[in-house]
Amino acid sequence: MKKTGVRGLAQATGLSVATISRVLNNADNVNKDTRERVLEAIRAAGYKPNPAARALATKRTRTIGAVVPTLAHSIFARFLNAVERELAQFGYALVIATTEGEPEAEERRVGELMDMGAEALILSGAEHSQALLARLDAAGVPAVCTSVCETANGLPAVGYDNCDIGRAAVTHLASVGHRRIAVLHGPKSDNDRTRLRIAGVENGARRAGVSVILQETALDVEGGVEGARALLDGTQDFSAVLCLSDVIALGVLFECNRRGLTIPKDISLMGCDDLDWAANSTPPLTTVRLPTARMGALVATSLAGLLDEDKPIRTARLEASIVERASVASPAE
Template sequence: MTDTGSKKKANLRDVARESGFSVATVSRVLNTPDIVNATTRKAVQAAIDALHFVPSAAARSINSGRSHVVGALVPTLDNAIFSKFLGALEAKLSAHGLSLVVATTGGDPDVEAQKAQGLVDIGAEALCVSGVTHSPEFDHLVARTRMPTIATSFYQEDYRYPTIGYDNAGASRKALEFLWTKGHIHIAVLHGPTEQNDRMHARLSALQEHENIINFKTEMTFAGGGEAVSALLRSAPHITAILCLSDVLALGASFELHRRKVQIPDQMSLIGIDDLPSSACAFPAITTVRLPAHEMGILTADAIAQWVEQDAVPEPRLIDTTLIIRESA
């Protein structure tokens, strides 16, 4: 008789003993039920239910050689653009029978390499990373393990890993050209650190050749956007428009402009890049360049599934950005 009061976790041998079948038969019921007759399946399932047995994913991985796990390395979870991407990626991977494990890197290539090793150690079958700047240790890990790896949030056709993303430089030019059409000549650009952020570097580099643009570097936070606005109002009162290379900075800038009673867009136009959900709810709603994070997640999941299931290396994919015109510019 089964001891239902026992706290010891049941294992495969316990199920075999309870059902009266061999361990091999129980294993076949769990892994290849179609080849086992219905009477045997029913008896083994009754034993599983009685023992509250939960099959071990690790054990199945050992038997099959597959973990069905994909690792994603992103700089942070604080920015909704990554949350949107990961949500779409996880949902589509699940539809392919794959699971997602996420690790954050803080934008540090060395941390990324360490976290990637951890994902490999738990059996990840593929990796997706942000951008195209990675450490030699990361590249060595990918080469040594022959790990399917996709770089996202950036498009570079000739990169060593397939890229699925958007034209970051083109996104900032799109925002700048819109401000020009509105008659703005003297424009401030608020941007985050570029040293280890190739996406931000590409957006900023696309604007460097233009005159009458003043750059303000700040932290990628709401507070950073506010501090940059304070600095530009002190040092460049002739500015009539602010181009933020992230909606996080645009929202922070908007808060500070409101605090200083600067009217948007009558006294200062404001535009961002990302199209975070909060940008549409701001007052006034923030004009921005939408980055296709959701679509990127879906395409990345499909590409990874094709790679790990069919050994088909994906082609690079460029996804269009979209100017979203609202009331702030």
């Protein structure tokens, strides 16, 4: 075959260019024998369709955009890996953009992804600017919110109940005897997931009859170190530290080790995420396991179903679970 493009295939099979195109685009209006005839010619020629040309012809890019706060934490890497792996099964590519948690940056990155031709978007959390939501609606670009299980913005959500996560964590510490619990959390501004977890902590503390010391810090290891220093140098008494993110808990662990404090003999420590290192830290970290990989796979499947088969995305709540390890014990008498 001298020509290896669509025209070459048409010449080799004696079919029209239009018929070849319908087979390449998996159209329904091609009979079985004709389809097999074209596919055999494709195999013989070793032909691979040009993605850019196909996008122009079909007006589809088969690209989905994900906008996340950061790639610095493995919780997002685990989620996005599951999304990308599942999307590939449906012939979609994933493009990732980060915002550092800034609403203005989110609007800008969403616009960039839409300009690139993203057919759908994955957003973190339920709170997004009216300008962003209006742009999605005007362009008819579907989006799904993740890491939450409900929204008030009209978009479907696939994730977990952050309020319940905070409540379950503080209840667990109370159940083993802790009555005064320090809680380190990331910035509340522009992060609805953190605010929901704090609300759950406060609710759980009231129900269990325990007191909590809430302290905001940076959402990274250094934030955990600084938060631990502030707590340990302060005057308030506590027997356990609950970190609403494992990365903060790692910083607390480092600072306690530096000061010669033994976990959990001197202080119990609990995290939230169940990152890949949590089971192998010293001591292994008690934490709340988030169904991050499952969430990613379900988001990808839901978006592919919407785009390929017009199946509506159903809001889904996935269950988190407490993983008990050696970093939590009953407080010393």
